[in-house]
Amino acid sequence: MRKWMYLMVAFAALVTWGCGGDSGSESDSGGDETADAGTHTHADGTTHADHGDEETADHSDHVHFCAACGEAEGDDNCCKDDAMKCDKCNLNAGSPLCCKGVEVKDGKLCSACGEKEGDDKCCKDGVEKCEKCNLNAGSPLCCKGVEAKKG
Numbered sequence: 001m002r003k004w005m006y007l008m009v010a011f012a013a014l015v016t017w018g019c020g021g022d023s024g025s026e027s028d029s030g031g032d033e034t035a036d037a038g039t040h041t042h043a044d045g046t047t048h049a050d051h052g053d054e055e056t057a058d059h060s061d062h063v064h065f066c067a068a069c070g071e072a073e074g075d076d077n078c079c080k081d082d083a084m085k086c087d088k089c090n091l092n093a094g095s096p097l098c099c100k101g102v103e104v105k106d107g108k109l110c111s112a113c114g115e116k117e118g119d120d121k122c123c124k125d126g127v128e129k130c131e132k133c134n135l136n137a138g139s140p141l142c143c144k145g146v147e148a149k150k151g
Helices: 002-017
Strands: 064-066 108-110
Touching: none
Parallel strands: none
Antiparallel strands: 064 108
16 A cells, blocks of 8 residues: 555656756756757857857757857757866867867857858758768868767
């Protein structure tokens, strides 16, 4: 009988509070970053809109990289004050853009085309593709070897 009582209490707690994952409201660091990559605040107090990023087309099927820190958008270390910085490139150490020679330092970079999101050539048909990497030829991520991992 007690076994069922414990199961019912556990079920009620699970339904009430969820599985203990991040609710997306505020981070554990007490900062003002949120789980929504498009609306979190950077360490310098700016948002992606402040960096010239307006939401344009639906890009939900691929990863965006934050050019300010090098992390994939939504990553736990994206623009965190306490993230370890690389001595060579000053992006987050070990981030996907770390030491890849990416020259863009603000905004979001699109893993589907390699362009800065919102640029005229971002995810547009008819743009010349690089034969080596299949991103837009000459884009900031073109031939940089950046791996996009979704999810």
